[in-house]
Amino acid sequence: MTSPTYEVVAIGNAIVDILAQADDAFIEEIGVAKGSMQLMFSPEEADALYAKMGPGREVSGGSAANTVAGIAALGGKCAFIGQVADDQLGQVFGHDIRAAGVHFDTAVRPGQPTTARCLIFVTPDGQRTMNTFLGASQFLPASALDLDLIASGAILYLEGYLWDPEEPRAAMRKAIDVARANGRKVAFTLSDVFCISRHGDDFRKLIAEGLIDILFANENELLALCEHESFEDAVQHIHGKVPLLVVTRSEKGAIALQGDERVEVGAEPIEKLVDTTGAGDMFAAGFLHAQAQGRSLEESLRLGAICAAEIIQHYGARAEVDLKKLAAQKLG
Template sequence: MAAPTLDILGIGNAILDVQARAEEAFLVAQGMERGAMTLIDTARAQAIYEAMGPGVESSGGSAGNTCAVAAAMGARVGFLGKVAEDALGEVFAHDIQAAGVSFPTPKLKGGAPTARCLILVTPDGQRTMNTYLGACVEFGEADVDEAMVASAAVTYLEGYLFDPPQAQAAFRRAAAVAHQNGRQVSMTLSDPFCVGRHREAFRAFVARQTDILFANEAEIMSLYETDSFEDAVAAVRAEVKLAALTRSEKGSVVVSGDATHEVMAEPTRVVDSTGAGDAYAAGFLAALTSGHALPECGRWGSVAAAECISHFGARPQTDLKALLAR
């Protein structure tokens, strides 16, 4: 088997993130569910965008953020996701490539516009997301660059992309190609509401095609329909080779076979929780593909997540390599 030329290949929703600060009253006035990710249509996206305060725009989406953070930590990274042939699509492509991530997916012509996620961050750092998927939903099997999948040590799949049937088919194709080439498949559950919408399909994909699973406490408990984190840990241990489960300020739990590693959270001040789980996955996978032991992988994840939530925006603003060396 040839050595991988990529450490991580992310596949997910190619979304331009627009982040702005907001008070609780704004969420109430807009009828938003605090802390949730809500799918919206074109008209709703325009209305929220016009009502928001000044925002910061960057290439985003869950897997896109993971890829950018992993690249900042020294990993060799690629990303597959669908944008439109429009201005926002150009911004996305330029931004993610400038972050050191290869992005070869052909742009959609003549269809829906590039996706955007309108993120409102309240003073306590909680983020509420309103997502217009646009061109994202057109990602399908034909967009799976099989050569890139075959060349990547880990193909990392974003649960948010699981909604459209053609995306689920793309996931299954990518997993098949990865495994045929002796590579690993990783998946993040992304959101408890995603899990609730597609629990049966998620369960099947996790059990049959996932080697490395990322989830937070709420997501893993939703997947296995239990109110007990301990029961969820037991369930995932039986189905997946490796699971990294985040618990906010409680740190994370890394489960592998009979082994359990508890990893402390890095001390930080929460300014904006957007992208914390994405950054954790980036640090974990960057360490894993560099050959580090699982507790050290968890530490890399914690360092990346702590840096991410210490400022506004989902991209690192501090030298992550320097933070790891401390």
């Protein structure tokens, strides 16, 4: 087996986020559960909601893309596979992720639909309510996968958000086969309770078949996946079914379970909560990078918490400080 070239190769939605501030009354008006994610199924629907937005800012996003951008900012070498259209937003996404230091060479998709966009409304309490038009990202075909690239990553990282459309779901299944055939680990993030409500059976099957080595979830996602009301019952239900379980719990910190080892850390202190967009993505970035560096579970959780704390203190899901320097200061 050859040594991996990349710490992480991720497959996910290639999305440009458009963020704007909003109040609770606006969230109620558009009929979306605060703090959740809903899909928009046509460009017309996305355009209509965009017309209602206040002044916004564009920043490349997508869950797995945010994670590998975070790993690159920490000094790790990583790559991303995702589908954009041959349009302006596609150019924005490609420029941003390459500028972040991430290898990205998935061929653009000609014609309609447009590159995916996520309209994010941030309320004064820092909660983000996401409205996503998946556009071109939902048409990532298995034929677009660079199999050698997947085989060259120590960890293949997949996002639950991309499991919804049929074409990329098939692509991710193929990628799992390639990673495992080459002795690589497969990490999976559940992404959102919405994804579990639609594809929970698929996720449970992946776990039951032993195809997931590292599972990322937040507390609500874990409860939904395990169909339990008690957090500890849910942890015990899934523990042992995946080699490494990582669960974030917002202000209550995070836990990791691997074999007989269980480690918990508290949340990092912050000055002000501004925007929770990308908190879980950046937590995964810190955790995975620390694991790649051979750090302990406790150090990996701490670096995840450090990265998440940086992100939630400003708008957007990409770091605004030197993460590598921050990690050195906090962890040594």
